[in-house]
Amino acid sequence: MTTVREPKQDRSRATRQRLLESTIVCLAEMGWGATTVAVVAEHSGVSRGAAQHHFPTREDLITAALEHMFDSRMQQAVAAAASAPAVQKTEAVLTGLMEYFTGPLFKAAVQVWTAAAADPLLKERIVPLEAKFGRVAHRTTIQALGVDDSDRATHHLVQATLDLARGLGLADLLTDDSARRGRIVTQWAATLDAALDATRSASAQR
Amino acid sequence: MTTVREPKQDRSRATRQRLLESTIVCLAEMGWGATTVAVVAEHSGVSRGAAQHHFPTREDLITAALEHMFDSRMQQAVAAAASAPAVQKTEAVLTGLMEYFTGPLFKAAVQVWTAAAADPLLKERIVPLEAKFGRVAHRTTIQALGVDDSDRATHHLVQATLDLARGLGLADLLTDDSARRGRIVTQWAATLDAALDATRSASAQR
Known part of the structure; x- marks a missing residue:
């Protein structure tokens, strides 16, 4: 029995992973209403029974998917900025952030936040997740900007x-807003750098 | 017949107005899925037949409600800022904007944008509305800031x-974010004023 346990666990983990990835894609593309356990199972090529074994309800599946995904994706998004030269660092960090906030994970999250706004039980589960999302985003950005x-x-x-x-992410929900967003990111990088410099001088003088 | 035509038109206009106001409330509180013509008719105390006479489909009702409302509300939101002393003007304008972006109209709009993201036919109707929304918001803010x-x-x-x-509006969807938002608005007003001053000096030197 011990010889088969390991592959079985691996398979179970791989199935779970596929369901979580598919959940994000389904939410981002089809919206909250259409993203049921059955639809996600079909999208990921997992049997409905296996999907329901991992995630008995749609709420279980969706909260697990958001929780699992956002940590790692946020890190990836700003990791590229670490190698940027100092003079372009702020703009590189902002560009990484914007990729994250216009990607499928954010689009999926907007579907869930919006559904939760009109559903008290879902809201109870989503509010702590939104708070964690905010904390991770803040910490990652602080580290990336140094x-x-x-x-x-x-x-x-x-x-x-x-x-x-977040606002630029929302503005990208219905149309490709990348050209306008690029100009705003460039402007904000310059303004943010000037404001952070002013803050550093002020605290050096204290 | 001419003596009754005028009151009839008035009644019809009042009915329409009530339906549009109720649509915003229903969207903000119950979400896209629950906001049908029948539900809005009941909420506004209008018969289902009369509601359907004015707005044959849910899409007709919802696009009319968003279009009708946002013009006037945006003006109201920043009008108060006009009387603020110059030194506090930027913060007053931003505070007015934030009231607008955390009010029922924005919460209703988020429900509709989110539904449209997963519904190509709805999206076709909403994209021009979102663009108009953006233009009116920009023009109003430029005028208010002078x-x-x-x-x-x-x-x-x-x-x-x-x-x-927009981002702060989204952050207020599930929880009361007003304390954090107040601190960000104060910071943003100072940063924006400094950046606008720098811009004015730069163009004066050209």
Whole structure:
């Protein structure tokens, strides 16, 4: 029995992974209403029974998918910025963030947030997830920019940057907004750099 | 017949107005899925037949409601800022904008944008509406701030401000985010003022 246990666990993990990936794609492309366990099972080539064994309800599947995905994707999104030269670093970090906030994971999250706004039970499950999402995004951005989050102005500027990214993500929901977004990112990188510099000088003088 | 025509038209206009107002409330509170012509008719105390006479389909009702509402509400939102002293004007304009982007109309719009993302026919009707929404918001903000939109940096800073407002609106969808939002608005007002000043000096030197 011990010789088959390992592959079985692997298969189970691979099935789970496929279901979670498909959930994000289905939510982003078909919306909340159409994303049922049965639809996701079919999309990922998993039997409906196996899908239901892993995730008894749609809410279980969807919260698991969002939770599982966003950690790793956020890291990937800004990792590329680490190798950018210092003078272009802020714009590289912002560009990475925007890729994240205009990708399938954010589009899936908007579907779920919106459904939760009109569904108190779903909302109860989603609110802690949204808070975690916000914390991870903030920490990752602070690290990528290499700034001091204990400074109040810096903290608020990074928060504003993430709210801007969220707004640009929403603006990309129905149409390809990349040309306009590119110009705004360039402008915001310059403005943010100037504001962070002013903050650094102010705290050096204290 | 001429003596009754006028009141009849008035009644018809009042019925239409009630249906449009109810549509926004229903969308914001119950979500896209639950907002049918029948539900809106009941919410507004209009007979289902009368509602269907005015708006044969749900799509007709919802696009009319969004279109009708957002013009006037946007004006109201920033009108209060006109009387603010110059030194607090930017923060007053931003506060007005945020009220707009966290109110029922924006919450209703998010429900519709999100549904349209997964529904090509609805999307076709909503994309022009979203574009108009963006133009009106930009023009109103430019006027309220009293800045020169022909300057490129100014144009992009105002666009970024509206994307930030959209992001803060989305962050308010599930929880009351007003305390955090207040701090971000104060920071953004200071950063925006500094950036607009720098832009003015740069163009004065040209």
